[in-house]
Amino acid sequence: MIAPYLRLVGVLGGCAAVLAGCARAGTPTAGVEGSDKSELTHSTAEMQRSAFVTGCGGTPAGWQATAVVSNRDQVEHRYLVVISFLTAESTVLERTSTEVTVAPGATQDFTTETLLDPVTRPQSVRCVLRGVEQL
Known part of the structure; x- marks a missing residue:
C-alpha cells in the first residue's frame, strides 16, 4: 500500500x-564558474551604465529613440546597442540594433528609428534599452 x-x-x-x-x-x-561569473556580471553592468535612452517619440513614419553611449576607456570602441519599441503592455513592436563608434573618454549621441504605421500604431510607445555590446 x-x-x-x-x-x-x-x-x-x-x-x-x-x-x-x-x-x-x-x-x-x-x-560560467567562479570569478569568471562575477567578471561577466560586472562587465555587463558596466556596459549597461555606459548607454541609456534620452528620448522616445513618434515621427511621421514611425517611432524613434535617441540615446547616448559613453566610452570610459582610453581607446576608441564600437558598440552595438539594441533598443526595443514596446506597447504599454510590453508587447514588442520592433527591435533595432545600431553600431556606434565612440572616441576615447567621450559620449556619443545617436538616433534609431523604426517604421510603424501612424494609423495603426499605439498612441504611446516605450523605447527600452535591451543591450549594449562592445564590438
Missing part, C-alpha cells in the same frame, strides 16, 4: 530535479 506512494514521491522528486536543472541552464551565466 505504501509502495505506490513512494514511487510517486520518487517520480515527483526526479521531475523537480530535472526542472531545476532546466531553469538553471537558461540563465545567462549558467556555464
Whole structure:
C-alpha cells in the first residue's frame, strides 16, 4: 500500500530535479564558474551604465529613440546597442540594433528609428534599452 506512494514521491522528486536543472541552464551565466561569473556580471553592468535612452517619440513614419553611449576607456570602441519599441503592455513592436563608434573618454549621441504605421500604431510607445555590446 505504501509502495505506490513512494514511487510517486520518487517520480515527483526526479521531475523537480530535472526542472531545476532546466531553469538553471537558461540563465545567462549558467556555464560560467567562479570569478569568471562575477567578471561577466560586472562587465555587463558596466556596459549597461555606459548607454541609456534620452528620448522616445513618434515621427511621421514611425517611432524613434535617441540615446547616448559613453566610452570610459582610453581607446576608441564600437558598440552595438539594441533598443526595443514596446506597447504599454510590453508587447514588442520592433527591435533595432545600431553600431556606434565612440572616441576615447567621450559620449556619443545617436538616433534609431523604426517604421510603424501612424494609423495603426499605439498612441504611446516605450523605447527600452535591451543591450549594449562592445564590438
